[in-house]
Amino acid sequence: MRRDSDSAEHDVSRKPMLTFRHHAPAFRPALVVLAMASMGLAAQAQSSVPAGYGVRPYTPKDFHLPEGSGCAGDIARWKAIQSNDYASGNVSLKVYNQIQNEIDHASAVCQEGQDAQARKLVAASRARHGYPQ
Numbered sequence: 001m002r003r004d005s006d007s008a009e010h011d012v013s014r015k016p017m018l019t020f021r022h023h024a025p026a027f028r029p030a031l032v033v034l035a036m037a038s039m040g041l042a043a044q045a046q047s048s049v050p051a052g053y054g055v056r057p058y059t060p061k062d063f064h065l066p067e068g069s070g071c072a073g074d075i076a077r078w079k080a081i082q083s084n085d086y087a088s089g090n091v092s093l094k095v096y097n098q099i100q101n102e103i104d105h106a107s108a109v110c111q112e113g114q115d116a117q118a119r120k121l122v123a124a125s126r127a128r129h130g131y132p133q
Helices: 004-009 020-047 070-087 093-111 115-128
Strands: none
Touching: 070 093, 070 115, 093 115
């Protein structure tokens, strides 16, 4: 036996009690505020990245690794690679800063005259970050 309530629940022709169309105008100001707030947060996040990050998606045609021998040459080349990778957006700011600290340490060791130790530091940094020797 069918009850009237059963037929009403399964009647597809009945309209829902609430429709989004009638309530959409009430949500619009909230959506505008939410969108504006998210743009402000995105602008803050972008402003915390130093200038030069991701300014070009490629290595320039005139890019050349610095010449030089010993630890000074190794450090100059590693620094140039990192500057290029940072400018092309291939290295995150966190990794870039970590590598720059490693380069600064190797440079200080090199300036102290410890060529072999400084070159080992550069090689270790390259290996740690997945760069070939």
